[in-house]
Amino acid sequence: MKLAGSGNSIRIPLTAIASVGGKDLIYKCVQGYATATPVRIVRIVGQQAIIEAGVQSGDEYVTVGVEKISDKSAIRATNSNL
Numbered sequence: 001m002k003l004a005g006s007g008n009s010i011r012i013p014l015t016a017i018a019s020v021g022g023k024d025l026i027y028k029c030v031q032g033y034a035t036a037t038p039v040r041i042v043r044i045v046g047q048q049a050i051i052e053a054g055v056q057s058g059d060e061y062v063t064v065g066v067e068k069i070s071d072k073s074a075i076r077a078t079n080s081n082l
Contacts, residue, residue: 036071
């Protein structure tokens, strides 16, 4: 998915967040590879986390299967109608 938000905070689904070594991160899609990116969760609203730092509006990131990939895993982006 592509990130969208306003100001310094962006909402992302909780399924997109991985916890590795006690740190929260998401995997950005950069030139066909997963790039582990630390994030700071400031609040959880329903099934979404509001995060600050580490991401920008327009970044593409993995929303499903984060438990099966790691940094630099080859990934293929697909479009979603969500």
